[in-house]
Amino acid sequence: MSTTTTSATIQEVVDKFNTLDDALKAAFPKVDPRLVVGLIIREKTEKRPIYTLETVIKPGQKIDSIRNDILNVTGMAPGFYLQNTKIIVTHALDLELLKRINDLDYVVSIKGSPYSAGGSSDF
Template structure:
């Protein structure tokens, strides 16, 4: 097996691992976060959570504030949630396990000094995750 074939095989394994461990999280967010975590174990992101159906906002607010220690903002009748906070992969896993998540996307906001940029992504944004 050549070096290139080995690289492609390992990348395929990595993609499969991302889809297995964090299936609802945008793979570009995972890759970006992995690069940044090398320098900062919890980089600052604005995370956007899209839910399948309208939630009980108080329940979701409680899950996020108790689990992450931050107050979420709700959009689109509660089905689009925005959270600005220092994040790591375990936090993304916590969100996906505790809420009826359709998709999670995110934007790096800058070394802990950036403020939330608010929602950026649209629900109908057709991107593989």
């Protein structure tokens, strides 16, 4: 492969990555892009992989209502930290649920990592 062909191929990858990055920011503006990409990759081999999510929310929310919503949707009990502005919960995740969380008005940001036998690893 010539240097020109290699450079063109690399540029094509960069261009496609930039297009993907723009699409991720448009669809999931509150989510760490690494979480979305990792979830897409894991969904190729696992149906609804288990993730630990760290969700930052606006102050002054109805915590009991949020806790009940999370329990009803995921079956898991969340932990609330930093004066009830951070939620940590481990549960099965897919892109639809991640989008649903992203679109909640009170959510500020979302990070997460795959859950394994050793626990969550990327916070």
